[in-house]
Amino acid sequence: MTPRLYLFDIDCTLLWTGGAGREAMRHAMLEVFGTNDGIDDHPFGGKTDWLSLNELLTPRGFSRDEIARSIPAYDRAMGVHLERVIGAFDVTPCPGALDLIHHLHVHEHAELALVTGNCRSSSPVKLRAAGFDPSLFPVGAYGSEAIDRDALPPMALARAVEYYGHAFRAHEVVVIGDTPADVQCGRALGAITVGVHTGFCKPGELASSNPDYLLDDLTQFSMITL
Ligand SMILES: [Mg+2]
Structure with missing residues (x-):
C-alpha cells in the first residue's frame, strides 16, 4: 500500500x-x-x-x-x-475530525502533519482546546513562517521526510483544508487536494478552486479512495 x-x-x-x-x-x-x-x-x-x-x-x-x-x-x-x-470560547472539533485523526494516527501507512496559517505557538493551543493531542502532529509549517501559503507545504513535506524517515513524493501527499487557498497550496506542491465545506466559503467558491475531492465534512473522508 x-x-x-x-x-x-x-x-x-x-x-x-x-x-x-x-x-x-x-x-x-x-x-x-x-x-x-x-x-x-x-x-x-x-x-x-x-x-x-x-x-x-x-x-x-x-x-x-x-x-x-x-x-x-x-x-x-x-x-x-x-x-x-x-x-x-466554545472551541469544538469539526464533524468527523477527531475520529479521522485517530484513524490516520493508528493506520500503518498514514502519517500526519500540519499546514496552517496559525502561528507555531498558537496551533497546539487550539488543537488541545478542541480535544486533539497536538503530539499527533509532530511536524508542520506555520503562518508565522511565510507570507504566502504556497510556501508552507514544501516546508511541511521536508520536515515530515526527516521526521518520519520516508521520502514522500508529492503525489503521496494529501492537503486538506476549507478554503481555495488550501487547495491552491496543495496543488502548487503537486499533492492530492481535499476541500471540506466546514468553513465560511461562499456557495460554489470552494468547488471553483477544483479540489481533487470535495466533502461536506470530514465524516465523508472514509468515502475517498486515495
Ligand atoms: Mg482554515
Missing part, C-alpha cells in the same frame, strides 16, 4: 474556535505593534497570520520589513494570549 502524508489545516477544517483566534490576535497585535485597527471585520480564511498582519498593518504605515522583524515576538505573544483567553 502507498504510504501517505496528510497535511491538515486547523481552523474550520479540524476545529472551530468560536472567535478565540481573533481575540488573541487583538491582544497580540496591540502588544507588539501598538494597534489592532481593522481586526474586527478582517477575513482570515486561508491566510497565514503573517499575511493578515501585512494586510492590516501596511495601510497603517508599517513596512513589510518592520512586520517581518516582529514576527518572532508576535508568535510568542499569540501563544501567550491565546492560552489566556481560549477557555472563555
Whole structure:
C-alpha cells in the first residue's frame, strides 16, 4: 500500500474556535505593534497570520520589513494570549475530525502533519482546546513562517521526510483544508487536494478552486479512495 502524508489545516477544517483566534490576535497585535485597527471585520480564511498582519498593518504605515522583524515576538505573544483567553470560547472539533485523526494516527501507512496559517505557538493551543493531542502532529509549517501559503507545504513535506524517515513524493501527499487557498497550496506542491465545506466559503467558491475531492465534512473522508 502507498504510504501517505496528510497535511491538515486547523481552523474550520479540524476545529472551530468560536472567535478565540481573533481575540488573541487583538491582544497580540496591540502588544507588539501598538494597534489592532481593522481586526474586527478582517477575513482570515486561508491566510497565514503573517499575511493578515501585512494586510492590516501596511495601510497603517508599517513596512513589510518592520512586520517581518516582529514576527518572532508576535508568535510568542499569540501563544501567550491565546492560552489566556481560549477557555472563555466554545472551541469544538469539526464533524468527523477527531475520529479521522485517530484513524490516520493508528493506520500503518498514514502519517500526519500540519499546514496552517496559525502561528507555531498558537496551533497546539487550539488543537488541545478542541480535544486533539497536538503530539499527533509532530511536524508542520506555520503562518508565522511565510507570507504566502504556497510556501508552507514544501516546508511541511521536508520536515515530515526527516521526521518520519520516508521520502514522500508529492503525489503521496494529501492537503486538506476549507478554503481555495488550501487547495491552491496543495496543488502548487503537486499533492492530492481535499476541500471540506466546514468553513465560511461562499456557495460554489470552494468547488471553483477544483479540489481533487470535495466533502461536506470530514465524516465523508472514509468515502475517498486515495
Ligand atoms: Mg482554515
